[in-house]
Every structure is written in C-alpha cells, then in structure tokens.
Amino acid sequence: MHPDNENVARFTDSYFNRTKKVIGRFGDAKVTYAVFMRRPVVCAPRLAMDWVKDMARQRGVQVDIELRYPEGKWVGAGEPMMYVTGPFFHLVDLETVLLQKLGPACVAAYNAFQMCSELPGVAFLAMDARHCAGSEMAELMAYAASVGSARAKRKIEGAVGFVGTSVDLGAHFFGQEKGLGTMPHALIGYAGSTVRAAEMFHETFPDEPMTVLVDYFAREISDSLAVCRRFPDLASAGKLSVRIDTPGGRFVEGLDPPASYAVLERNAPRAIRGYRSEEELRYLVGTGVSAAAIFHLREALDRVGCPKVRIVASSGFGPAKCRVMAQAAAPIDVVGTGSYLPNIWNETYATADIVEYDGIQRVKVGREFLHRRPPK
Numbered sequence: 001m002h003p004d005n006e007n008v009a010r011f012t013d014s015y016f017n018r019t020k021k022v023i024g025r026f027g028d029a030k031v032t033y034a035v036f037m038r039r040p041v042v043c044a045p046r047l048a049m050d051w052v053k054d055m056a057r058q059r060g061v062q063v064d065i066e067l068r069y070p071e072g073k074w075v076g077a078g079e080p081m082m083y084v085t086g087p088f089f090h091l092v093d094l095e096t097v098l099l100q101k102l103g104p105a106c107v108a109a110y111n112a113f114q115m116c117s118e119l120p121g122v123a124f125l126a127m128d129a130r131h132c133a134g135s136e137m138a139e140l141m142a143y144a145a146s147v148g149s150a151r152a153k154r155k156i157e158g159a160v161g162f163v164g165t166s167v168d169l170g171a172h173f174f175g176q177e178k179g180l181g182t183m184p185h186a187l188i189g190y191a192g193s194t195v196r197a198a199e200m201f202h203e204t205f206p207d208e209p210m211t212v213l214v215d216y217f218a219r220e221i222s223d224s225l226a227v228c229r230r231f232p233d234l235a236s237a238g239k240l241s242v243r244i245d246t247p248g249g250r251f252v253e254g255l256d257p258p259a260s261y262a263v264l265e266r267n268a269p270r271a272i273r274g275y276r277s278e279e280e281l282r283y284l285v286g287t288g289v290s291a292a293a294i295f296h297l298r299e300a301l302d303r304v305g306c307p308k309v310r311i312v313a314s315s316g317f318g319p320a321k322c323r324v325m326a327q328a329a330a331p332i333d334v335v336g337t338g339s340y341l342p343n344i345w346n347e348t349y350a351t352a353d354i355v356e357y358d359g360i361q362r363v364k365v366g367r368e369f370l371h372r373r374p375p376k
Contacts, residue, residue, distance in 0.1 A: 002051055002136075003097055005058040012096045023089045031088045032356035033095070034080040034363075034370035038349065041106035042113050043069040043081055044147040047140065048101035052084065052094060061090045072151040075106070080370050085356075095352050103350030104137065105144040108341045111319070112148025112162060115337060118322035120152065120159035123334045125180055127314065129167045131339040141341045142170020163334075181211070185245075188216040194223040195230050202231065210234060211241040211312055220244055220253045220293070221300045228306045235306045241333065243312035244297060248288035252296060260285035260292035264328065267295040271328035283324040289315045291328040298331040312336060 003011045023029070049065055056063035063086035069075050081102075084091065116124060126145040129138040142165040149161030164180040165171060171179050183201055191197035198212045210231070214223045224242045234240040246252050255263070264272045264285060271284060271291065285292045294313055301309050313325075314336035325332060355363045355370050363370055 002054075005055060008055065008093060008097065012093045016093045016095055020089060020093050023092065028087050028089045029358050030085065030356075031091065031354045031358075032083050032085040032372075033091065033352045034355045034367075034372075035082050035084065035098070035102065035350060035352045036078055036080050036370065037075065037103060037106055038351065039077050039107070040110065041075050042109035042148055042151055043067075043071055043073045043075050044105040044109040044144050045082060045102060046071055046147075047105060047143055048098050049082070051101055052098055055094055056086065056090070059090050061087055063091065072109075072147050072154070074151075078369060080372075081106075081350075083355075083372060084352075088354075088357075099350040099352060100136075101140065105140045105147070106350070108141050108144035109148040109151070111341055112145040113151045114148075114319040115317065115322050115335070115340070116149050116152030116159055116161045117156055118319050119326050119332070119335065120156045122322075122325075122332050123160045124149070124162040125312075125334055125336045126162055126165040126170070126341060127181070127336045127338045128341045129165070129169075135169065138167060139169055141165075142167070142173050145170075145341060146173035166336075182208075183211070183213055185213055185216050188213055193217075194219070195226050198227050198230065202234075209239040209241070211243050211310075213245060214242045215244055215246045215252075218246075218250065218253055220246060220297060222253060224297060224309075225300060225304055228301065228304060228309060235309050238308040238310070240306075240308075241310040241312050242297070242301075243314060243336070244289055244293065245314045245336075246288050246293065248286075248316070251287050252290075252293035255293060255296055257285065260290060260296075263292040263295050263299070267299075268328040268330075271324075279320060280324050283321050284328060289313050291325055291330040294325075294330045294332055295328075310334065314338070 009017050066083040069081055075081055126142055128141045132138040132141055145162045152159040152161050164174045164176045166181045167179040171177060188194055188197045191200055194214055201210055212227050214220045228235045231240055283290060294311060297311060310333035312334040313332045317335050317337045318340040353363055353367050353370055361371055
C-alpha cells in the first residue's frame with residue numbers, strides 16, 4: 001500500500017521515470033511543486049505528506065513541505081494546498097503516488113463532513129471498504145471520514161460524526177482497536193432465520209453488543225420484535241440494535257404509499273408539507289429505507305416496550321438523504337454509509353505543477369494562479 005524507494009518506480013507514470021533519467025544525465029535543480037484540487041475539498045493531507053517524508057528519509061535528501069491549509073480546513077477549487085520543495089531528481093517520480101494519496105482523501109473528507117453536518121445528532125459508521133478499489137483506498141477513506149467528522153464536530157455543536165469503520169485497517173483513525181459491525185446478510189441466509197442468526201452471533205460473542213440485520217426476509221418489523229423477545233436482557237440494557245437495509249425495490253414490511261404518508265402524518269407532519277423533489281419524496285415515503293420506514297420501526301419497538309433498542313439505518317445515505325432525514329427528525333441512532341464516501345471518481349483528482357526552478361518562478365501558461373502568495 002505504501003511503495004518504498006526500491007519499488008516506487010513500478011507505481012509511477014513512465015514519463016516521470018524517464019524524466020528522472022534525463023535529470024540524472026543533465027543535472028539536478030531545486031524545484032517547488034504546487035499541489036491543488038479542481039473542486040472544493042476538506043484538506044486531508046496527512047497520509048500523502050507522511051509518505052513523501054518517509055521517501056525523503058529513505059533517499060537521504062531534504063524535502064520541505066509548506067502546508068497552506070491545516071488538516072480539516074476547507075480549501076477552494078484551484079487553491080494550492082501545499083508547496084513541496086526539494087531536488088527535482090528525487091521528487092519527480094513521487095508525484096503519481098503523492099496525488100493518489102491526496103485527492104480521494106480530500107474529496108471523501110468533504111463528503112463525510114457534509115453527511116455529519118446534515119445529521120449532527122446521529123453516529124456514522126464507515127462501511128465503504130468493499131466499495132473501494134483495494135486496501136489502500138479503504139485506508140484513505142477511513143482516514144478521510146475521520147477528518148471530515150472532526151471538522152463537523154468543530155463546526156457544529158453536538159455533532160457526533162463518524163465513530164468507526166467496518167475494517168480493522170482504519171480503526172485507529174477513530175481511536176478504536178477493531179472495526180465495528182456484527183453480521184452481514186450472508187449470516188442470516190446461513191442461519192435460515194433472523195433470530196437464529198442472532199442466537200449464533202450471541203453464542204459466539206456473548207459479551208458484545210449486537211446489531212441484527214432485519215430485512216433479509218422482508219420482515220423488518222416481525223423479525224425485529226422476534227429478536228427483542230428472544231433477547232429481552234440485551235434489549236432492556238440498550239445493547240441490542242436492529243439494522244434496516246431494505247432495498248429500494250420494495251417497501252418495508254407493513255408499508256405502502258398511503259401507510260407511509262400516515263406514518264409521517266403521525267410523527268413528522270411538517271416534513272411532508274410543501275413541494276418536494278422526487279428524490280426527497282422517495283427518501284420520505286418511498287421504497288427502501290425511508291423516513292416513514294424508520295418511524296414505522298420505532299413505533300413497533302416502542303409499542304412492545306423496547307425504547308432502548310437502537311436503530312441502525314443504511315442504504316443510499318449521502319448528504320441529500322441525510323438532509324431529508326434531519327428535516328423529518330427520523331429516529332436514527334446510527335447511519336452506516338458505504339459507497340458515498342468515495343463517490344464521483346472524476347472529482348477525486350489532485351494535480352501538481354512545478355512553479356519554481358532554482359528559485360525562479362515558472363509555470364505553464366494558465367497556471368500562474370499557483371505561484372506562491374502570502375498566506376491568507
């Protein structure tokens with residue numbers, strides 16, 4: 001995941017490797033790279049900077065990094081995020097990996113901040129690892145979620161933010177030793193019933209809190225209540241959660257369009273008033289994990305005396321869905337978000353241009369805005 005000095009050439013664009021050979025033949029120069037993004041982001045540079053510093057140590061050279069925006073700061077499109085100065089010969093072949101470690105993390109940090117801002121009272125769990133293109137990207141996404149989350153906590157009073165990730169690899173970014181999560185749908189299928197899967201999990205991990213998926217058999221309400229009856233002690237102690245991950249092709253058990261409107265009318269009548277886009281309306285009363293579905297599940301749990309059983313919601317949670325859930329005050333305790341953190345790949349590109357050669361300012365025409373200016 002972190003190429004060392006002996007292997008970095010294999011991960012580097014060939015034209016940078018060829019340029020290094022040219023420099024080796026005709027002489028080195030001291031250069032300064034300006035590194036920037038083409039869209040607004042939240043600055044998440046730590047992993048990229050640590051790698052460059054480690055490469056400089058391995059090569060025995062001095063590389064200076066002037067970070068213009070601290071970690072977690074909002075950065076505008078085209079604003080140089082950092083200037084990297086050192087010998088051209090030792091920097092030219094680092095650009096590819098440097099940008100790989102910077103761009104996706106900054107965009108994902110921005111995405112995480114947006115989600116945490118829209119639903120400040122809800123905890124988030126990063127479940128994006130299986131949507132990532134490899135383990136290095138999963139590490140970047142976990143780091144980015146922690147950065148965006150920390151910004152939300154600073155900016156918004158009472159924001160809970162991301163509390164962990166689903167894989168051990170990134171747990172340390174959240175002060176955790178292990179990844180969080182209990183069971184996938186596959187365990188429900190293996191057990192043959194939701195209750196039996198819960199029993200198997202509890203027998204294997206008797207001292208851990210338990211989150212049970214309840215949508216496998218399209219019996220979100222029935223299976224939630226069955227699990228609560230089977231584990232009354234966990235339910236009363238607040239150590240039991242039910243996770244609703246209903247696909248968008250059907251309604252949650254017991255709901256249809258009229259019933260969904262009725263649920264919202266009882267619980268959040270103002271949320272349904274006025275014009276809504278089709279997307280917002282779907283999040284409120286449509287198929288899948290809607291606000292109505294979450295209220296519906298909460299009502300069922302409360303009716304049988306399980307107010308401490310928590311609701312974990314997943315499936316399609318990005319900023320827009322979080323915003324609608326917040327407007328409806330949907331009773332969500334935890335949101336599991338997967339594919340949104342690394343969403344829209346064409347926006348994750350970081351770019352670098354050399355702006356100084358041996359102290360002389362020079363950059364390709366059209367990129368003069370990258371020249372050093374006094375910090376704001």
